Structures are given as structure tokens and as C-alpha cells.
Amino acid sequence: MYKKSLYKTNLFLIFGVIAIVISLSGLLLLFSNIIKAELKYQFKKINLSNKSKEKQVLLPVKPVDNNFSVIIPKIDINAKVIPNIDPFNSKEYLDALSKGVAHAKGTSYPTEAGNTFIFAHSTTASIINVNRYNAIFFLLDKIEKEDMIYVVYKGKSYQYKVYNKVIVDPNRVDFLTQKSKRQTLTLMTCWPFGTTLKRLLVFAEKN
Template sequence: MFPRGIIYQKGISPKKGEIGLHPTFLVRLGYLALRGVGAGLIGAVTIALIFTYAPIIKEEISFVLLGPKKIASRVSWEPLKADPGSLVREEAGRFGVGAYFSIVIPGIGAASDVVANVSTSDPKEYLAALEEGVAHARGTYFPGQGETVFLFAHSTDSPINIARYNAVFYLLRKLEPGDTIIVFFADKKYTYEVTEKLVTSASDTSWLATAGEERLILQTCDPPGTTFRRLLIVATPI
């Protein structure tokens, strides 16, 4: 049993004194075990947070320190000569993407392959696609066809998933009208200029419709890691 009794009694006990506590071996062992469990939980949470937010921190730091120069220096503005297909594949390769279908955004240092014909209403399908790259919305057109080309990424329901699902569009909000977007498709290079940046509701699907002219639309979540709204970047061919 634990010792019991009066520790201090007003008017009788001295104003100063010492009390010696001598917990049993089991109590001390339990205290040490709790300390160990607590330290382990703190360490596990810290590691999880680092793993989760490392891609975000990396993108922010790279943009602040390097800015557009990070990728713009690899963009070729020279007219293609000789075999256009081989030159396009060579240029795409410098960004680490393929010329079959990919996107490069020099202004934010983003480059990714694109998965074609992905359902926008089937979470299992589009989340699987986002693990591979940016997704192209099924039912919309492809570059060069004169209609809406709709690409989306970072369509997650939690900041925890940013590390797992594609975060290539995380810095999309930093684009401004006049910025350049490059899309490689079927061994051809298509260049677009940003004309508009806007935020819409999550239920707004009007941008998937045809427009009678070619336009590139990029979509991501706003704020990042939520499903409240959608950030859209609209660009037209140069």
C-alpha cells in the first residue's frame, strides 16, 4: 500500500520542510516505460510530418531560391530543324519526361508525364493516375485538336496525401498571365501562354466543356490538400 497521512496542517506544521518520496520498483518501472512510450510517439509523429511535408517544403524553397531559372534554362526556343520528332524527344528528355504526353511549366520548375484519358469521377482511377503523373481528363481533347485540353493534379483530400499523390501542381498558384506552359504530345511540342487564373467551386464542371477554340486548362485543389475549391489556370496556344 502507498503511505497515507497529513502532509501539512495549518498552524501546527512548520512553514518549511522536506518530504521524501520513495516509489516502489514497479512504480519507477512504469514511469520509465511511460517516458519511453511518449518519446517514441513524439519521434514517430516527427518522422511522419517530415515525410508528409518534405515535398511541399522542397518546392517552396526551390521556388524562392532558384525561381524560374531552375528549369527555364533547359527550354529551347529555336525553330526545329532536321527530324522534328527526334529533336522534340531530345528536348523532352532534358526535362526528364517523355515526348508521348507530358507537361513542362518553366515558371514554377515543374515537369511531369501525363496519363491520358483519366476519369474525373472515379477516385480509384484518378488517384492511381496521380501516382504516375499529371492526369488528362477523359472526354476532353488533346493538344493540336483545336479544343479544350484539361489536365489536373494534386487532387487529394488531405495534406498527408501530398507526398503520395502528385504534387507537381502545388506551386500552380504562383503562375501569372504571360507565363509559358509547354506540352509534349505525340512527338510534337505545343507552347501555351497563361491568360487567366481563377478559383471556382469544387462542383463546377463547366470548364470541361468544349469552347470552340483550343485552350489548355490546368486544375489543382485550393487551398492545397483540401477539396473546398479548385484553382484553374487557363492558357491559349502561342
């Protein structure tokens, strides 16, 4: 009787361990893109700190799309930009965000004066959507003043220098309509990642 009870206990323990392993594997798979992005960023930081203390110049890589792309060397972003997307039409921008990041309809293009607005965020707090919609701008909070951002548009590259970064409430849409004689760039994503609680915005100006 004792042996049978011990056998059942061991069996439950084995099944418990298997269930935990399967659950952890599922979580790793779900967050694989985010984990990969964070590891690449940390590895790059270690490499740069081990090299010369002089300021490192990170050159942009070949763009994924010569028609419209955004490149941020510091956080290894090289993403296709889907142009002229309505930021208030969830069906339209979710479709765009499954292919890259979105350029907000009504905002400027890099060849024009004014603000070019590019966004990547999810519309639901569902954990399933974290990898699909948020991974591209997942490390956007690592961007700081003086960091460089490159936008490739119709075969030409444009360089922007970051001058500010803010976190705001989701009802702040005035950034979409701001007018400027300067040539500026705004990047936006949901914050914290995987939620729609706040918006993280990075502002840069063309060099």
C-alpha cells in the same frame, strides 16, 4: 524520496522530448515533396533576382515522357500526363494521379483545336494523401499571366502562354465541356492543397 521524484520527472521530460522529435520527423517525411518543391521555387526566385534585371527566359528541360508530358519551368514541374482519364471516375483518376497528372477524357489533345484539360488533385481531405496526389501541382498558385507552359505530345513540343487564373467551387465542371476554336490549355488542382474545398484553374493559350 526527493531524488526519486526528480528522477521520474526527468524521465518524463526525456520521453516527452523523444515523442516530439518523432512527431516532427513524421510530419517532415509526410510533407517532404511539398517542402522540397517550395524550397526549390524560393531558391530559383532568389537566383533570378540576383542576376540581371532583364527578363529571364527559362527553357524547358528534357520531358520525362515524350509521348505526353507537361513542363512548367517557373515551378519546376516536369510530369508525365496520363491520357484519356475520366474525371468523374475516382478509381480511374486516382490510379492515374499516382503515376503523374491526368488528361481529362473528352477534351482536346495539343494537336487539335479546343481545350486540353489536365488535372492533378486528391478526392479526400485525408492528410495522408497530400504528398501522393497533390505535390505535382502544389505550386500552381505561383503561376501568373504571361508565364509559359510546355506540353510535349507524341514527340513534339507545344508552347502555351498563361492568360488567367481562377479559384472556383468544386461543382464548376463547365470548364471540362467548354468548346473553342482556339487551342487552349487548362490546368486544375484542388485548393487549398490537401483539401477538396475549392478548385484552382490556370488557363493558357497556344503561342
